[in-house]
Amino acid sequence: MxxxxxxxxxxxxxxxxxxxxxxxxxxxxxxxxxxxxxxxxxxxxxxxxxxxxxxxxxxxxxxxxxxxxxxxxxxxxxxxxxxxxxxxxxxxxxxxxxGELTLGEDLTRAVVFIAGGIGITPFMSMLRDAAHQQRQQDILLLYSNRRPEDSAFLSELQQLSQHNPRFKLIATMTSMQDSGQEWSGETGYLDAQRIQQYCQGLNQPIYYISGPPMLVEAMHDLLDEAGVDEDDVLSEGFLGY
Structure with a gap:
């Protein structure tokens, strides 16, 4: 290298x-x-x-x-x-x-990014690139954090979702009782039912998971519970980040 x-x-x-x-x-x-x-x-x-x-x-x-x-x-x-x-x-x-956590060439299949905390980083590169290339592919980001204060790139992601009709952001906060900011979006943890609900209507989605290893493992289990084929799931765990 x-x-x-x-x-x-x-x-x-x-x-x-x-x-x-x-x-x-x-x-x-x-x-x-x-x-x-x-x-x-x-x-x-x-x-x-x-x-x-x-x-x-x-x-x-x-x-x-x-x-x-x-x-x-x-x-x-x-x-x-x-x-x-x-x-x-x-x-x-x-x-x-x-690294191989990159977007494929088939634009007909939707992409679902699932990120916890600092696991957002590879998706930022992909989303910026998709916006720059005007990529004609449906992309959904499920982004989980404890509080808005902990949510890196949240403002940029909100702006990207406003300017790119093919990109949808769903951010959820799991510890709003500890936050000093207002939040009108989703709260609570992701589960199989919520993931199925959010992904309804997407064409043959491919799932990308990034975050702490425990989150990655938990999301693999939830996607399995939601009936997602393991061949349609790519992941990257961030140890100690």
């Missing part, structure tokens, strides 16, 4: 406890919406484990954009604390791209 040098351009707060990091896009780095990269911030010999110097992130930016963007929940891990400490202009390395 080829290694590229990138420069940190900006940090951006997306939600409570969630930051985006913007990097220059190196010449020759081409990717498909939904793919990922490894961000490298040091040498293996300088750290207790590889996790302290290297992490895998989905690329939030779309392929046509002139920068690379990743987003992550900020934890107290050595990697994330060091990443947060880098000043604008710092030089880092990436490897990639790789």
């Amino acid at each position: 080829k290694t590229y040098s990138v420069q940190l351009q900006a940090q951006e707060q997306l939600a409570e406890g969630t930051l985006a990091f913007h990097f220059t896009k190196p010449a020759g780095f081409e990717f498909i919406a939904g793919q990922a990269l490894d961000l490298i911030i040091g040498e293996q010999g300088d750290a207790d484990s590889e996790w302290d110097v290297r992490h895998t992130f989905s690329i939030v930016a779309a392929p046509h954009e002139n920068e690379l963007v990743i987003a992550t929940r900020m934890r107290d891990s050595p990697f994330k604390q060091q990443l947060k400490s880098f000043p604008v202009g710092a030089q880092l390395q990436i490897e990639g791209p790789y």
Whole structure:
């Protein structure tokens, strides 16, 4: 896998406890919406484990954009604390791209994205790319968060749904009792019945799941309960993100 040098351009707060990091896009780095990269911030010999110097992130930016963007929940891990400490202009390395959580070529079949929390990141790239390409495919996003305050990219997603008639957003909040914001959308957890209801009328949907491993596993079970063929489900789990 080829290694590229990138420069940190900006940090951006997306939600409570969630930051985006913007990097220059190196010449020759081409990717498909939904793919990922490894961000490298040091040498293996300088750290207790590889996790302290290297992490895998989905690329939030779309392929046509002139920068690379990743987003992550900020934890107290050595990697994330060091990443947060880098000043604008710092030089880092990436490897990639790789990953198969990408859109297929059959536009007649609908796409259903199911995301929990920071699992939204690969779908942001795909949705931005779909809007840019004016992709003629029905796309439904089921996006679950605890509170609006925790929901990265929520405003952008709402705007995308307003401007793209082929894209529908259903965001649900599971802990509104802990929120200081108003919310008029869906609440509660996704279940098989709700998923069936939301997907009613879609043509032969293909399901994409992204989020913490426990959510991915739970969504696989719910889709099975809802009668979805496992061959129509693609997933990606975000360990420790």
